[in-house]
Every structure is written in structure tokens, then in C-alpha cells.
Amino acid sequence: MANNHMRKGYLIISIASLVIGLATLIVIASILYFPSGGRGIDVQEDEIIVRTGILAQTSDSYNVWRREIESGQLSLADYVRISLTGSDYLLQDRTDKVFANDLAYIAYGTVEQSEEILDQLDGRSRKYVIEKVLSGINSKYGPSRGFSDEKGTRLISYEAENPLQDEVGYAFGLRKISGIIDIDGSEARTDFFVNDDLRPGHLKIETSTSGQQNFSMTWDARKESAGIYNVKVLLRTSDGRGKVITGGQVIIPEFTVLQNDRVIPGKVEERENIAWYTLNAEDRDAYINFINVSGDVRVSLYDINGDLIGMNDLHFFPHEVLRGRKQTISLSDLNLIGLDESANIYYVRVERSPDAMPSVIDIDYTVVVSKNVAIHTNGSILAVIDDIGSVPTSIPYHSTADESDPDEPIKCADINGEQSSFARSDLRFLPLNGELTSLIVTSDGGTRTYRIYPNFDIGTYDYAYVSETDISEITVGCMPVEGYSAQVTVTKINESLAIPRKDGSVSLSEGENIISVRINSFSGDETEYRLFILNRSTADGFADEVLAKFPAGYRSGLWLLHNLFPDYRFAAYNTGIEWADLVSNQDNKATSLANASSHPQWVKPDSPVYDGSSWKAAKRQVVEFFLDPRNFLTPIHIFQFEKLSFDSSVHTPSGVTEMVRNSFLDEKNPNYPEILYEAGQNAGISPYFLASRIIQEMGRKGQSKLATGTLEGYEGYYNFYNIGSTPNPGVVDGALINGARYAQWGKAPDERQLTEDELALLLPWTSPELAIKGGALWIASSYVDIGQDTLYFQKFDVIENEDGLFRHQYAQNISMAYSESSRYFYAYLSQNMLGSPFLFIIPVYNNMPDHYAGVIS
Structure with a gap:
């Protein structure tokens, strides 16, 4: 049946040949009547030319080939060889069996001799067989410059390890297809056909020490315009054969150009899913930041070959970053590719996060190409050009010589590309390098999560947890801002157990445990986070002497402070007040006010102005936050509980x-x-x-x-x-x-x-x-003399005295104690006095909520 279909196919070609042949008879007759200087072409020869043109799709250039043969510039075998080893024919990916049928029909007008030709092809070059078959018909049809090599270079097998395009269909950069190859000989080349137009390709074959042959084929897609193309990759060998290695439909994205030290607005357009960028980082590493992203996006960085370097997809964080090492290529690759520009080219994809809720609205952001990013006091986003050291600097617990002059000029670039110097004090540097976006402690395969104190926040590096029951092992999960480009190690101090993973399992001992989480940033800066975990008991009696006097919700914060400042003293003041009564009394008209200008989200929407031009009643949840002492067991805000009596040693x-x-x-x-x-x-x-x-x-x-x-x-x-x-x-x-x-x-x-x-x-x-x-x-x-001798007690009158409760309050500002406590902290810091034996009196209420708020807008 197959042979019948094949014969029908060649019959159709024969009919087409007859039609073309009739037209050529006129040409032949005119040549015979008007003899030329070259040799004549007989009818059989002309029929072979016609059949070749139809099969090899070169009929349009029939007259050109005929003149070349007639003039003696080419022989008939040359013409057939060129046609059947040209790209138009090879791109059809025809096997030796099909090729034998084609050659038999071209030479004899029938496929009867195809098996004989197939036998000749065994171990031989197609070029050689073509020349032998044609010269066997008539010696004058033989090759003009002698026979081709009998064998030539031959492809035996190959295995491509990567496709031309990614899973979505995109291809860009110096696109490389690589894999394992078995090839006999060294005469081979590759061509890329883009919408059937030839593009030069670059083939590289190397043999490993084990004898394995590896190949790569490179297409410079940088020179293509944005659009959708059909691409075929052809491997050609000197035996006249060719193989379509890979191909298909590819999409060349439209790129927005980024530059070092520049700021540009960006967005994923409405109803679009992806935005593309390209950066020539010149002689630098690549630092690309997406600031104040209005939605959830995933960002990916690709190298000059279009291969993925890494991707980040942070959730509940306003920024995304990408980092890439300066790219270098070997001299041989440089010569092979023929680059006349920087090889340090990167490609960037910004897409709607697959983990986010589906959305079609614009996602806006600002792209900043610099290691550090600053926000000016006027709100503008700046690319920081000068080296400013680590950002942010952790809050010290001991006074240090301040190496950063607030008036130090810092060179930056704005969104208009203009470079200017700004005073350091006018800039806020974003925490993008060597920082975490989350720190989670779990056990039992992640089914149990422990609430560390305080709630995780960038810029806070010390945390604590007190467990009332034994925990044998925990897993510390964390995500760096830099994602793939940062390294994380988790170490239990004094046991040298380092786990270089984003999630690290750590065995806990009974009593005190200190866990160190170190972030090694892309730029080499190192940041340490510490976890102080008290697992059931403590050797120094702090649990029995102090922690036991406080409810469980206070203990992790107190354990943190005890580890940071061992000389601090803590006293529980049991007020006997019901939490619900306390909140109701403080959430009462002008009792607790917030500034609607500086904190509009804190005030009740229907509140009148009680003081000045903007002091209004605070929302109930704001009142609850500032009332709850558990929110302020931190190094800075613990000072709202400091006993305020004069102490000459302090x-x-x-x-x-x-x-x-x-x-x-x-x-x-x-x-x-x-x-x-x-x-x-x-x-x-x-x-x-x-x-x-x-x-x-x-x-x-x-x-x-x-x-x-x-x-x-x-x-x-x-x-x-x-x-x-x-x-x-x-x-x-x-x-x-x-x-x-x-x-x-x-x-x-x-x-x-x-x-x-x-x-x-x-x-x-x-x-x-x-x-x-x-x-x-x-x-x-x-x-002070009547017991309201802390900032907290002055703001919230929970001391039972002759005035009763809730009546004798110094201020209406709901955040008074909170704000003033930070001034105390920095004053003590400046004097190297933070470690002094301060006494903190901390109130306790009845039936408090199980969980403290931890944060407020």
C-alpha cells in the first residue's frame, strides 16, 4: 500500500515534469536552431534537470541551472548534488530510504532502482552516491571536479538536552541548544531558519576526557525584532545529509532597555501577564530592584544565553529584587559568536505571580538598577550610586563611634536620569541586601508553628520563645529578600551544626538554646538573626524567679530582654482589673486621642476634634494595642515601664x-x-x-x-x-x-x-x-509619689489610689508612653548605659486576650 502511495506521488511529479518538459522543448529547439558556444543538453539530461527541480523545489531557477550546465560551469551531477544537499531539501528531513526513491526517480524517471541506491548509501556519502549514479548513466553527467569523499562526516546520533524556546515559547539572547552527539568526522555546520529565512548559526563540538561528545548550537536572537516566528535548526554534515535538530514556534519579546544607575517607572499592563526588560550591565554585577510593587509579581533573571539565573516571588513584601554575577565567556566562544559588544547582557521577566489571586488590572512598580535604593524625604525613589555600606544598620546596644555623618553627601540618580548628591540624613535606604522577609519556627513537619517574640520585622534581629513543654526539634524557615542569590545558614551556637539551607532543622536541648541564622548576601555582606529559645527550664533560675510571676504571653518578651540585658529587673504589677473594663474605660471619647494628620488610620472616622486642629478619638483596636504591655517588651519600648525615681548611677x-x-x-x-x-x-x-x-x-x-x-x-x-x-x-x-x-x-x-x-x-x-x-x-x-511612677502608669491610670482608677491620667495622646520610651532608649544608648540594672514595673490584667496584637498600622 505504501509503495502504491509512493508511486502515485512520483506519478504526479511525472505529470508536472511533462508540463514543464513541453515548455522546455521550445527552449531546446531554439538552442538547436541557434547554436551557442557551450555543449548541448540532450533530452534525457533535461528531463533529469526538470525532475530535480520539482523534487528539490528549484524549478523557479531552471533556466539559470540549465545555462550553467550548458556552459560547462557545472555538470549534471553537480546540479543534482547541490539540489539534494541544499537546505530546501534537507529541511524536509528525509531518510535515506526516501532519499533513494527521490534519487532513483530523478535519475531514471522511476523508483525501481531505489533499493539498489539504498544499498549504495550504506556507509557512504549521499554526495558520492549522487555522483556515482549520474556518471553511471552517462560519463558526461559526472562531477566536474572529481568525486566527493566516499564517506564524509556523518551524524550517527544525538540527544538535545534543552529546547530552543522555554515552556511558554519565548526565545531570546544568544540562544543555545546543547546536548550529547555521536558524530564521525569534523565537517559539520548548523543553520537556523527563521520563517524560512537563513540565519547564521554557530556549532561547537567538544570531546570530554571520557570520550563523550558534547555539542552546542547558537542562534543570535538579539538581532531579531519582537514577534512570533517559526524556527528550524538544521545540522548539516559533509556526507550530504542533514537533520532538523529542533525548532517550532518561538516568541521574541519586546524589551524595555534598562541602564545602570537609572530609575524608570514600570508596569505589567492591564490584561497583560508579562513585562520584559534587558540590561547591559557593562563591567558590573547586575542589581535590579522593583520598588513599591502594587500587586503580587514573580520576577526572573536570564543570562545572555536566555538561560534562567533565578526567580523570586515574595509575598506580602513591597519589593522584589534580582541579582546576577558579571558574565564572562571564553575567548573561543567570543570569537565564535563574534560579539562586538558587552557579553554582560541580562534579560528580565516580570509576571503576575501564579500564587496570587487572578487579576487583570495594572501592576505598577519602579525599576531601580543599583545595589542600594533610597527614598528621599520628598518621597522620590533614587538609585544610590555611592557605596554606603550595609543597609539597614541594626540598632546597637552599645554606643559606637558614628561613622556615618548625617550631612555626608550621597550621590544618587533620580527618575529623570539626573545625578545629584543628597545629605545622608535626607535619605532612607531600603533593606534589600542581606535581609529576611520572614522568619518562621515550626516543628512536627511544619504542622505546628511557634509565635516568636516580637513578631518578625525587617530591622529586628533578635527574637525569643519560651516553651512550657519540651520541644525536641524545630525547623527554622526563612526567606531572604534576595531569594535565590543569598545564602542562609542555621547554627545552634556552641554545637557547630550548620545547615546551609533556607529551612534548617535544629535539635533543642532542655533549657537555654541560642540559634543563629546568618544571611550571606549576594554582595558578600553578612547579617545575623538570633533566636533565644527557653525549652522548659533555665539553669540560672530566671524562669522560677521572674517568668513564673507573669502570664505565659509575657514570657517570650521577658526572656528576650533577659538575654540581651542580663541585669534588667522585672516586677509584675497585678492590677486586678478586667481587660474588658480597662479597654472600655480608655476607649471613651477624649480619653485616648490620636493625631489625624500624622496617623489618619488610627482615628475613628466619626470623631470630632478634641484638641488643636487634628486630635481625634483613637479607634478601639488602637487603644487595645497601646494598652497591652505584651506589645512593648522590646529593647526600645520597655522603657515605658521603667521606674522613674531619680538614680544618680543612671x-x-x-x-x-x-x-x-x-x-x-x-x-x-x-x-x-x-x-x-x-x-x-x-x-x-x-x-x-x-x-x-x-x-x-x-x-x-x-x-x-x-x-x-x-x-x-x-x-x-x-x-x-x-x-x-x-x-x-x-x-x-x-x-x-x-x-x-x-x-x-x-x-x-x-x-x-x-x-x-x-x-x-x-x-x-x-x-x-x-x-x-x-x-x-x-x-x-x-x-510619681502616688505610684504612677512609669510612663505607662502616667498615661493609663491603673493604680488604685485615692482618686480611684482611670481618672488621673497625664495625657490624652494614646502613644505618649510609646513615643517617650524610645527617647529613653537612645539617651541611655548614647551613654553606654543600656546594660544598667533598670527596674521595670509591668502591669498584668485579668482575662487578657490569648494573643497580643504585635503590630499596628
Whole structure:
């Protein structure tokens, strides 16, 4: 049946040959009538030319070939050999058996001799067989320059290890197809046909020490325009054979060009899934950052060959980054490819994350091509050109010589490509190198997760967990910002168990365990995270003496602080107050206020303005956050629980000077630091607290008119602590007026008579010194001396005294204690005093929620 189909096929070709033959008879007759200078072409020869043209698809150039043969430039065997070893014929990928049929028909007009020809092909070159068959018909048909090599180079087998295009169909760069090959000889070449148009290809064959032959074929797709193409890859050998190694439909993407030290806006367009970029990194490593991504994307980096270097797909993180080492290619490859430009070319794909919910809207981002990225105080995104060291710098626990001058000029480039220098203090550097985006501790194959303290946050490097039951093994899971390009090792300190994986299993001992998680960034910077895990008990008795006195929700935070600062002392203050009652009392109209200008997400949407122009009632969840002591057992914010009594071993004049630095109190006339220290000493209260409270109330620059004694109608009266400044929303500057009236006449200004107690408070406050020292005496007698001797207790009156509960609260600002505690931390840091034996009094409430909030918007 197959032979019948084959014969029908050649019959059709014969009919076509007859039609063409009739046309050629006219040409032959004219040549016979008008003889030329070359030899004549007989009818048999012409029939062979016609049949060859049809089978090899060269009929269109029939007259050209005929003239060449007639003139003696080529022989008939030359023509047939060229036609049956040309790309048009070889791209049909015809086997030796089919080729034997074709050659038999061309030579004899029938396929009867095909088996004989097939036998001749065994171990021989097709070129040689063509020449032998044609010269066997007529010696004048033989090759013009002698017979081809009988064998030639022959492809025996091959195995391609990678396709021309990726799984989606994309191909770009110097696209290489590689694999294993078995080839006899060295005369071979490769051609790429793009929509049937020839493109030069580059074939490289190397033999390994084991004798295995490896090949690569390279197509420079960089020179193709964006579009969809049909590509075939042809391997040709000198035996006249060819093999289509691979091919198919490929997509050449349209690339947006990136440049080093540049910032450009980018997006995945609406209803599109992918955006493409290309970068010539010149003589550098590639640093490509996608900043403030509005949706979830996956980013991929490819080398000059279009091979994947790595991909990142971070979730719940606003940035994505790609990193690539400077590419080098061998001299032989350079000569082979013929590059006349940088070989350090990268390709970038940005696509909607396959793990995200389907979406068709635009995903916007900013592409920044630099190692570090900065945000200017005006909000602009900048490529950082200068070397700025590690970012971010972890918060130290000991004072160090500050090597970074806030006025140091840092060269950056903006979105317009303009390079300028900005003061370091005006820049915020994004944590993109050597940082984690998550840190998770699990056990039992990931089925149980432990809540470390505090909640993970970039820029926080120390965490803790206290387990009430024995844990034999944990798995530390973490994801670097740099993803594939960063290395992670997990080590149990003192046991030298390093696991160089993103997820590391660690066996725990009973008692204290310290786990080190080290991130080695792409640039070589190293960052360490630490986990302090208390597994059931402790040798030094801290669990029994301290932790046992606190509910379980407090213990991980206290264990963290104990490991960082072993001399800290912690006392539980059991208030006896129900948590629900506490929240209800503090979530009450003007009791807890938030600034709608600086924190609009904190305020109740229907709240009136209770103070100034923007102080409104805080949302209930905001109140709950600042009420819960478990949110603040951290190195910085623990100081809202510091006992505020004066301690000469802790409080120093130089410490006060440091605390007021860069504020309006940083003055020598009057000498505010000296006044503050004396005020605290005289009142028996922390001068650091006094300084912090004044900055909190008056503003860092002393914006309040009560700090300058310039309130209209009350000139010359000062009130640095806002004592008596109760809100009066119905009057312009109502709170300020009430504060000035107190500074003049005390708590009953309408009576215009100061009591003995008020005179003891140095009223009236007609100078900064009187106001600071007198106000300190008032705070001591009104709060510290009656048990409200922490920042927290002054904001939240949970001390049962003669005034009862919730009534005697210093401030309405819901974040007062939180904000002031950070000033304490940095003041102590500047004096190398963070390790001092501070006493922290921490309240405990009944029926608190099982879980603390941990974070707030």
C-alpha cells in the first residue's frame, strides 16, 4: 500500500515534469536552431534537470541551472548534488530510504532502482552516491571536479538536552541548544531558519576526557525584532545529509532597555501577564530592584544565553529584587559568536505571580538598577550610586563611634536620569541586601508553628520563645529578600551544626538554646538573626524567679530582654482589673486621642476634634494595642515601664545633654540640660523623663507658645509640661489658654490666689527655669509619689489610689508612653548605659486576650 502511495506521488511529479518538459522543448529547439558556444543538453539530461527541480523545489531557477550546465560551469551531477544537499531539501528531513526513491526517480524517471541506491548509501556519502549514479548513466553527467569523499562526516546520533524556546515559547539572547552527539568526522555546520529565512548559526563540538561528545548550537536572537516566528535548526554534515535538530514556534519579546544607575517607572499592563526588560550591565554585577510593587509579581533573571539565573516571588513584601554575577565567556566562544559588544547582557521577566489571586488590572512598580535604593524625604525613589555600606544598620546596644555623618553627601540618580548628591540624613535606604522577609519556627513537619517574640520585622534581629513543654526539634524557615542569590545558614551556637539551607532543622536541648541564622548576601555582606529559645527550664533560675510571676504571653518578651540585658529587673504589677473594663474605660471619647494628620488610620472616622486642629478619638483596636504591655517588651519600648525615681548611677548631666540633642532644649542660654538635671534631682524624678516629656508636649522644635511664653494675652508665662492644658474645643487655642492660666494662677485661676502648695511648686512660672523645675515638682507629687511612677502608669491610670482608677491620667495622646520610651532608649544608648540594672514595673490584667496584637498600622 505504501509503495502504491509512493508511486502515485512520483506519478504526479511525472505529470508536472511533462508540463514543464513541453515548455522546455521550445527552449531546446531554439538552442538547436541557434547554436551557442557551450555543449548541448540532450533530452534525457533535461528531463533529469526538470525532475530535480520539482523534487528539490528549484524549478523557479531552471533556466539559470540549465545555462550553467550548458556552459560547462557545472555538470549534471553537480546540479543534482547541490539540489539534494541544499537546505530546501534537507529541511524536509528525509531518510535515506526516501532519499533513494527521490534519487532513483530523478535519475531514471522511476523508483525501481531505489533499493539498489539504498544499498549504495550504506556507509557512504549521499554526495558520492549522487555522483556515482549520474556518471553511471552517462560519463558526461559526472562531477566536474572529481568525486566527493566516499564517506564524509556523518551524524550517527544525538540527544538535545534543552529546547530552543522555554515552556511558554519565548526565545531570546544568544540562544543555545546543547546536548550529547555521536558524530564521525569534523565537517559539520548548523543553520537556523527563521520563517524560512537563513540565519547564521554557530556549532561547537567538544570531546570530554571520557570520550563523550558534547555539542552546542547558537542562534543570535538579539538581532531579531519582537514577534512570533517559526524556527528550524538544521545540522548539516559533509556526507550530504542533514537533520532538523529542533525548532517550532518561538516568541521574541519586546524589551524595555534598562541602564545602570537609572530609575524608570514600570508596569505589567492591564490584561497583560508579562513585562520584559534587558540590561547591559557593562563591567558590573547586575542589581535590579522593583520598588513599591502594587500587586503580587514573580520576577526572573536570564543570562545572555536566555538561560534562567533565578526567580523570586515574595509575598506580602513591597519589593522584589534580582541579582546576577558579571558574565564572562571564553575567548573561543567570543570569537565564535563574534560579539562586538558587552557579553554582560541580562534579560528580565516580570509576571503576575501564579500564587496570587487572578487579576487583570495594572501592576505598577519602579525599576531601580543599583545595589542600594533610597527614598528621599520628598518621597522620590533614587538609585544610590555611592557605596554606603550595609543597609539597614541594626540598632546597637552599645554606643559606637558614628561613622556615618548625617550631612555626608550621597550621590544618587533620580527618575529623570539626573545625578545629584543628597545629605545622608535626607535619605532612607531600603533593606534589600542581606535581609529576611520572614522568619518562621515550626516543628512536627511544619504542622505546628511557634509565635516568636516580637513578631518578625525587617530591622529586628533578635527574637525569643519560651516553651512550657519540651520541644525536641524545630525547623527554622526563612526567606531572604534576595531569594535565590543569598545564602542562609542555621547554627545552634556552641554545637557547630550548620545547615546551609533556607529551612534548617535544629535539635533543642532542655533549657537555654541560642540559634543563629546568618544571611550571606549576594554582595558578600553578612547579617545575623538570633533566636533565644527557653525549652522548659533555665539553669540560672530566671524562669522560677521572674517568668513564673507573669502570664505565659509575657514570657517570650521577658526572656528576650533577659538575654540581651542580663541585669534588667522585672516586677509584675497585678492590677486586678478586667481587660474588658480597662479597654472600655480608655476607649471613651477624649480619653485616648490620636493625631489625624500624622496617623489618619488610627482615628475613628466619626470623631470630632478634641484638641488643636487634628486630635481625634483613637479607634478601639488602637487603644487595645497601646494598652497591652505584651506589645512593648522590646529593647526600645520597655522603657515605658521603667521606674522613674531619680538614680544618680543612671541619670547624669551628660545623659541629659545627649537626650535633648537636636531639639530646642539643646541650648546654653538658658542652660536647659543643667536646669533639667537639677529639676530631676530636686524632685527625685528622672531628668531623662522630664526632657522627654517636654519634647513630647512642646514639640522637638519648641513649637508650642507655652515653651516661649508668647501666647497672646499671657505673654511671659511658661508651661513646659502642658500641666492644666485641658481641651476646650469651643475656644481657639483653648488648651493652650488653660495651660497659661495654670502657669499664672494654678488650678483655680478664676480665684487669682495661689495656695501654699502652689507656691511650693514655684508658681507663677514666669521663666523657663521656674516652669521646668516647678513642673517637675508637680509631676513628682501628682504622679510619681502616688505610684504612677512609669510612663505607662502616667498615661493609663491603673493604680488604685485615692482618686480611684482611670481618672488621673497625664495625657490624652494614646502613644505618649510609646513615643517617650524610645527617647529613653537612645539617651541611655548614647551613654553606654543600656546594660544598667533598670527596674521595670509591668502591669498584668485579668482575662487578657490569648494573643497580643504585635503590630499596628
